Amino acid sequence: MPVPHRAHRARRTGAGVVVALTLALVLDAPGAAAADPTLDLGAAGLPEARTTQVLEPGVDLTQVVRGSAPAAPDAIETTVLGPWRVAVLRVDPRTAKGRLVATYGPDLARTETTSDLVASAGALGGVNASYFTYTKNPAYPGDPVGLGLYDGHLLSEPGATSTEVDVLLDARTGRVRFGRTSWSGRVRNTKTRKSLALERLNTPPVVPKGCTKLKDPRRCTRSGDVVRFDRAFAERTPKGRGAEVVLGRDGCVVRASKSRGRRLSAHQTSVQATGRQTKTLLRVGKKGACLRTTSTLRDDRGKTVELAKGLYGVAGRYRLVQGGKVVVKDKPQAFFERNPRTLVGTTASGVVALVTIDGRQTTSVGATLEEAARVAVSLGLTDAVNLDGGGSTTMVVGGRLVGSPSHGDERAVGDALVYVPR
Structure with a gap:
């Protein structure tokens, strides 16, 4: 380049x-x-x-x-x-x-x-x-x-x-x-206290086998991925089945969707979920809700x-x-x-x-x-x-x-x- x-x-x-x-x-x-x-x-x-x-x-x-x-x-x-x-x-x-x-x-x-x-x-x-x-x-x-x-x-x-x-x-x-x-992460609704464990950072999530053709991703019963994305990863997040919530600078949800793939502005982040975690993410990250993200790195x-x-x-x-x-x-x-x-x-x-x-x-x-x-x-x-x-x-x-x-x-x-x- x-x-x-x-x-x-x-x-x-x-x-x-x-x-x-x-x-x-x-x-x-x-x-x-x-x-x-x-x-x-x-x-x-x-x-x-x-x-x-x-x-x-x-x-x-x-x-x-x-x-x-x-x-x-x-x-x-x-x-x-x-x-x-x-x-x-x-x-x-x-x-x-x-x-x-x-x-x-x-x-x-x-x-x-x-x-x-x-x-x-x-x-x-x-x-x-x-x-x-x-x-x-x-x-x-x-x-x-x-x-x-x-x-x-x-x-x-x-x-x-x-x-x-x-x-x-x-x-x-x-x-x-x-x-x-080692690492662990979690997103938590600051009002309801409902939370969801993060599994990865800035890596396209995997849609479980058997759930790739479901019209409604919330019907998937198999475990999938929960991934947090930063604008540093790419201008647009990965497309696919599942759910995505976009967070503003203050950590509050500006968009929640039953599909993945969004363009992020400079100060936005997002959380994507696949599999049965799709339903949980949409409950935790309803539009207007504010999420607190924790990310903990530990040495050996x-x-x-x-x-x-x-x-x-x-x-x-x-x-x-x-x-x-x-x-x-x-x-x-x-x-x-x-x-x-x-x-x-x-x-x-x-x-x-x-x-x-x-x-x-x-x-x-x-x-x-x-x-x-x-x-x-x-x-x-x-x-x-x-x-x-x-x-x-x-x-x-x-x-x-x-x-x-x-x-x-x-x-x-x-x-x-x-x-x-x-």
Whole structure:
């Protein structure tokens, strides 16, 4: 998507479209890459070429090529000779003057290339970030899969799978936390006290089987979904069977309907329901009623996370490194095989590293999850999480691609982590 969205996003920074992350980060100071050990990849003694470019004080780009001769196409999965191409964008908050930020484009539902997201944010560089629905929901391909928390606004609830690892970033204190989070939400009629549990945020609800052809959705007796939508998701909410109530700025119902799909103005939100929850929503959210929405995020200790301005969160799949040690092991599954990888990690010295490993190519064979974790340790990371990879893996610096996406062309993605100069 073209760059003219930049001014639009800048006006919406407070709403979380471009999110400042003041981080306590990690590797040794940028610029010291020459002292780094070789990568723990493949056979010992492979030739390794490493170049480092200082982009500005506290920010550098290191590119590593390990191995020399191109791999045979049928040996990409098994070769111990490589080659591998790894790029590391490092930011030291002790000296860097800019900000590491997250941007998801004009709304949550659409996708853009990493290059477009970097350019429209006015960023020096960045990488793709979260997993997103992609082909699962072609109408809303950018819908995040897992936690999406932007400047205190929770726009996507944590995933239910044990493989999700959430990264909480507090811009007020610089504290970074890795772990699982959980969420619960509810809408309650302030007058009657009748309430309904929320099941998701900004994700199209599913109509239960057997209820897709009912003329009156209130007749469905099977359990469905209850989902809250923000204008940040999309200008128009998903269409379909069920019910929807639209709430004004004050939380009072301005429209209640036995169908779904409405255009929301800047300060409106809505709640959609399918299945037997349809009838309940229409009772709780009659036109003119006022609803109070609660949304509670908890960390892995069960402690409530305050959804305050300055707090951000994204989700990855699988923790790679914890306490400086590899904590993931490869399994005989496609996800664990050699693929392009994008990582985010921190080290004890206060630098953040955004890492990409090109893959599925004879010029860079990619990494299994365990190999990616060993790369992270080689780079000095004490904690690291695997972000979206495969065809999504992309790094852009100075308006140019660093390395090459596995499909040749960039894949449009849901969001990106980028560094914006002061």
